[in-house]
Amino acid sequence: MLWYCVKRLLRSLGSLCIIIVIVFCLLRLMPIEGYFPNYDKMSAQEIQNGLQKMGLTAPLYQQLFHFFGELLHGDLGVSNIYRVDYPIVRIIAQKAPVSIEFGLIAMAISLPLGLVLGVLMAKKKGGFWDQFGTAYIVFIEAVPIMLIYLFLQLYGTGVFHLGILYDSDKPATAILPVLSLALPSVSGYAMWLRRFMVDESNMEYIKFAKAKGVPNNAIWFRHVFRNAMVPLVQLIPGSLLLTIAGSIYVESLYSIPGMGGLLVDVIKRQDNTMVQALVIVFAALSIFGLLLGDILMAIVDPRISLTKKAVSR
Structure with a gap:
């Protein structure tokens, strides 16, 4: 290890x-x-x-x-x-806590919703929840994400009378940016969990467990869901770090003083050293997320061999 x-x-x-x-x-x-x-x-x-x-x-x-x-x-x-x-470094230290706060809140919303939707889609394959989840995933994947953000901002401010720009003194103005960060991630978690659970449910040991009369709920949650979470765990750290880094468009759209909005600002001002530093920081976060995902997957399932070339990335 x-x-x-x-x-x-x-x-x-x-x-x-x-x-x-x-x-x-x-x-x-x-x-x-x-x-x-x-x-x-x-x-x-x-x-x-x-x-x-x-x-x-x-x-x-x-x-x-x-x-x-x-x-x-x-x-x-x-x-x-x-x-x-x-x-x-001091500028980033001032901006990073804002992105971290928004990223963690969005993650706390998207991960449970994505897992629940993925489980319902896998268990009710071909049923209402599977069709609903598939439609939602297709919508998120097919429609340009910037258009989705604009619709959320338009109808969120018009129907629910929420502030169009973020104000740290008004917590309600954080609702739309958090939803903008969370909703696309829900589709990703649901899509991958459904795929992993469906693949797992077709394994021979699952068929053998059903033949032995093991209760259906025990099969789905003690075996299928548990084993399907192993490859999904690999994706979570990278997704978390990218969400924490902040969506460049979301932070710019709602005037959030985070790292994403900062990158847009310095590009407009053509501050070369700032652009260079922020691109390197975002790249480091992405690479560290992949590294953490590989290590976490091995920790979650000790049966995974870390030395065989067949499983190396």
């Missing part, structure tokens, strides 16, 4: 390093206006001196090694436009 965790951690770090290199090189192709708050008022000499001071005139490989050295010390650089010369 320990050796498996070490190998997966090293592979994840390798993937993250590759992403960092790609993002770093691509951002160096961006216009240099993104490094100066008053670029239009600066002379050519002032611009050159500023680039030299930031180390942007050095060869690319030297800039990259210097950046990795700063990362090892937890330094993501400073903002050049969004908040001039302010450490990016």
Whole structure:
């Protein structure tokens, strides 16, 4: 188990390093206006001196090694436009709690609803709940998610008279953003749990248990549901971390001061260092979610071999 965790951690770090290199090189192709708050008022000499001071005139490989050295010390650089010369780590530390709060609340709603819907769809295969769940999943998957968010905002504010923008002093204004984050996740959990439970219910040991006269509820919940949750557990950490990171569109739509809205803001302002830092943070969260999912799946079911090549990802 320990050796498996070490190998997966090293592979994840390798993937993250590759992403960092790609993002770093691509951002160096961006216009240099993104490094100066008053670029239009600066002379050519002032611009050159500023680039030299930031180390942007050095060869690319030297800039990259210097950046990795700063990362090892937890330094993501400073903002050049969004908040001039302010450490990016501090900005993220101020924004992250908001995204974490919304993400956890949305997860607390979507996970139980998705599991219940998935169980009902699997047990009542072909029945009302299966048809209802299938229609809901198809709707979520087929309709552009931005259109769904707009409909929620439109009818939520018009019918239920909820605030169109988030206000921390008015808890009711958090309802629509939380629902916007939660509802798409419900379909994902329900779809995968149904699939895993249906596959599990067709296993030979389930047929044998039915032939022995084991009660139907015991079969579904002690065997089918329990075993179907093993592969689903692998998806939960990544989904949780991505939800915590915050939907970029949702936070921007409701003016939520979180990390997702921050990314949209700094892209509009062309703050290159901020964009670079946030993309790396989101990539790190995604990779860490996959790593945590693999480890958690092995913990939930100790029968899973962690050394056979057949099960390696």
